[in-house]
Amino acid sequence: MSYTATWTRVSGTGETMNRTLAAGLAICALFAVCAVFAGRLSPHDPLAQNLAARLQPPSAVHPMGTDELGRDVLSRMLHAAGVSLTVGLVSVGIATVIGTTLGLIAGFYGGLPDTLIMRAVDIMLCFPVFFLILMVVAFLKPNVFNIMVIIGLTSWPGLARYVRGEVLSLRESEFVRSAVMAGFGAGRLLFVHILPNVLVPVVVTFSLGVGGAILTESALSFLGLGVQPPQPSWGNILLAGKEYIHMAWWLSVFPGLAIFFAVIGFTLSGEGIRQWLNPRERG
Amino acid sequence: MLRFLTQRTAVLIPTFIGITLVTFLVVNLSPGGPQVVQDLNVRVSSETRERLVRLYGLDRPVHQRYLSWLRRAVLLDFGTSFKDGKPVMAKIAERLPATLLLNILSLGLVFVVGCLAGIIAAAYRNRWPDRLIDAGVFLGYAVPKYWLALLMMILFGIKLGWLPISGLRSINWEYLSPWRQVTDIAAHLVLPVVILSIGGFAGLARYVRGRMGEELDSDYVRGALAQGASENAVLFGHAFRNTLIPVVTILGLSLPELIGGAFIIETIFSYPGMGRLGFDAIMARDYPLIMGIGTITALLTLAGNFIADVLYGYLDPRIRYR
Numbered sequence: 246m247s248y249t250a251t252w253t254r255v256s257g258t259g260e261t262m263n264r265t266l267a268a269g270l271a272i273c274a275l276f277a278v279c280a281v282f283a284g285r286l287s288p289h290d291p292l293a294q295n296l297a298a299r300l301q302p303p304s305a306v307h308p309m310g311t312d313e314l315g316r317d318v319l320s321r322m323l324h325a326a327g328v329s330l331t332v333g334l335v336s337v338g339i340a341t342v343i344g345t346t347l348g349l350i351a352g353f354y355g356g357l358p359d360t361l362i363m364r365a366v367d368i369m370l371c372f373p374v375f376f377l378i379l380m381v382v383a384f385l386k387p388n389v390f391n392i393m394v395i396i397g398l399t400s401w402p403g404l405a406r407y408v409r410g411e412v413l414s415l416r417e418s419e420f421v422r423s424a425v426m427a428g429f430g431a432g433r434l435l436f437v438h439i440l441p442n443v444l445v446p447v448v449v450t451f452s453l454g455v456g457g458a459i460l461t462e463s464a465l466s467f468l469g470l471g472v473q474p475p476q477p478s479w480g481n482i483l484l485a486g487k488e489y490i491h492m493a494w495w496l497s498v499f500p501g502l503a504i505f506f507a508v509i510g511f512t513l514s515g516e517g518i519r520q521w522l523n524p525r526e527r528g
Numbered sequence: 529m530l531r532f533l534t535q536r537t538a539v540l541i542p543t544f545i546g547i548t549l550v551t552f553l554v555v556n557l558s559p560g561g562p563q564v565v566q567d568l569n570v571r572v573s574s575e576t577r578e579r580l581v582r583l584y585g586l587d588r589p590v591h592q593r594y595l596s597w598l599r600r601a602v603l604l605d606f607g608t609s610f611k612d613g614k615p616v617m618a619k620i621a622e623r624l625p626a627t628l629l630l631n632i633l634s635l636g637l638v639f640v641v642g643c644l645a646g647i648i649a650a651a652y653r654n655r656w657p658d659r660l661i662d663a664g665v666f667l668g669y670a671v672p673k674y675w676l677a678l679l680m681m682i683l684f685g686i687k688l689g690w691l692p693i694s695g696l697r698s699i700n701w702e703y704l705s706p707w708r709q710v711t712d713i714a715a716h717l718v719l720p721v722v723i724l725s726i727g728g729f730a731g732l733a734r735y736v737r738g739r740m741g742e743e744l745d746s747d748y749v750r751g752a753l754a755q756g757a758s759e760n761a762v763l764f765g766h767a768f769r770n771t772l773i774p775v776v777t778i779l780g781l782s783l784p785e786l787i788g789g790a791f792i793i794e795t796i797f798s799y800p801g802m803g804r805l806g807f808d809a810i811m812a813r814d815y816p817l818i819m820g821i822g823t824i825t826a827l828l829t830l831a832g833n834f835i836a837d838v839l840y841g842y843l844d845p846r847i848r849y850r
Contacts, residue, residue, distance in 0.1 A: 364543075364546075365546070367543060368542075368546035368547060368550075370781070370784070371543055371547065371829050371833065372547055372550075372784065373787050373788055373822065373825040373826060373829065375788030375789070375792075376787075376788065376791060376806060376821075376822060377551065379806075380551070380554055380555065380818065380822075381554055381558075383810045383811060384554070384559075384810075384813070385558060385559070456670065463672055464672065464674060464792055467674055467792075468792065468795060468807070483674075486678065487796070490678060490681065490682060490686070491686060497675070497678045497679065497682065500675075501672060501675035504672045504675065505670055505671055505672065508669075508670040508671075508672075509666075509667075509670045512666070512670055
């Protein structure tokens with residue numbers, strides 16, 4: 246596998262990709278394929294209603310059954326994959342940029358910026374964040390854009406605190422000190438010497454965070470405050486599953502499994518990267 | 529000790545102001561007004577509408593409104609609900625015991641199960657009990673809790689009929705004998721408490737395992753074993769006692785997540801707690817009630833962290849409050 250070879254060279258440990266990482270990436274890739282090719286893979290139109298065939302159990306025609314409006318659940322699940330992955334990746338992308346930037350600033354400059362940023366982090370860590378997210382999404386319109394932004398804006402504090410700690414210890418290291426001595430400016434110190442050294446934990450946090458964001462998005466949709474019908478999302482299919490819990494188990498089981506495995510995929514990838522780079526740590 | 533307490537309290541104040549200010553701004557600057565003003569009959573004249581807006585103080589600038597809100601909130605007076613005119617504090621007080629019960633039981637369960645799992649995993653490092661617990665921890669983190677709630681409702685509530693799946697009490701609760709009243713509430717609590725705790729086990733078990741591993745590798749443990757102390761005595765009496773200290777802090781920090789989870793869990797199980805009240809308040813845009821619940825939730829979290837801090841010093845004699 247050529248990509249393994251490249252990665253091994255980058256890591257420099259000479260160790261091949263571990264099983265955790267391989268399994269995680271495989272699951273993520275599977276979901277990515279579902280999301281990208283949802284249109285071609287779907288056996289039916291995800292929005293086409295057929296009231297004559299409502300709440301049908303899984304069969305050859307509808308492998309995951311039909312919902313309360315007779316729509317094909319498998320097709321809806323495939324189309325929902327794109328929504329979940331987009332929300333997960335974009336929102337954590339936002340959080341990663343904010344968290345890394347603030348952590349770098351706080352750790353590098355210290356003093357007043359550090360105090361202000363860390364105070365904000367303390368406040369955010371005590372915040373009933375899910376309550377805030379619910380509130381914002383309910384007051385502004387619940388749509389994919391707002392969900393991504395609000396999850397992104399509320400999930401950076403842990404990363405900011407972590408990056409700050411790393412920067413503080415890097416600042417004392419020999420190579421940064423000699424760079425300071427050589428008279429390099431703040432920009433070069435930050436981007437050439439410090440940033441590359443915090444990127445690995447940032448990537449790990451990113452991968453673990455995507456799983457968390459997918460969980461939050463699906464919870465919002467499940468409460469009716471996420472992706473709005475008729476657009477399918479795993480969370481809002483589950484919401485219908487709750488309504489018909491007595492007669493249609495397939496509406497509850499399949500979307501839940503999808504969320505479960507998506508989260509497992511991203512979490513395994515994050516753990517895998519961590520193990521791969523710190524071989525002493527066992528997962 | 530006194531100085532430590534005043535110092536900690538001083539730190540709480542900006543945090544409290546920060547949380548309530550952000551909540552207040554989000555509530556008041558969002559487009560659209562509260563439902564009472566929005567959903568009026570179309571025939572209501574604009575004068576009446578304006579009078580209502582003035583009555584609720586919605587015409588004043590935001591900073592003035594926040595300051596006057598804060599002045600009253602310090603005395604735990606959050607005004608009256610837009611929806612039914614009842615005092616917000618009375619509405620919260622009615623729901624708070626149920627939420628505290630749910631959260632304290634979950635916290636206790638997380639503590640006991642998380643620590644035990646961590647200890648067992650550390651004692652059997654890299655053998656099957658450790659791997660089994662590790663897998664369980666991982667699955668517990670990844671599973672959507674509300675989905676698990678649905679599955680358990682189907683299994684234990686509908687298919688097996690062992691446990692009730694909604695509310696805190698049966699309809700005929702008042703006519704039951706005192707003993708049956710207690711068991712009835714306990715039965716209603718099983719599913720919400722277990723599901724609320726599942727996310728917490730994962731982090732704690734993993735943490736305890738890591739710390740216990742370090743402790744078990746240390747010289748004093750080897751020394752105790754060499755002197756003939758039994759393995760269990762070393763595990764629980766020596767290594768775990770040292771692990772316990774940071775665990776208290778971890779539990780304190782897990783409070784926001786637990787309370788956040790309670791919003792979903794209470795809604796699913798129609799549990800008469802503050803989380804569901806908060807959800808309904810958000811849906812109705814009941815500003816005073818939202819602010820009240822946000823503030824009380826924040827206060828509970830801060831109190832939890834504060835208690836954890838104090839306990840930390842109590843458990844670890846090396847830390848002296850000066």
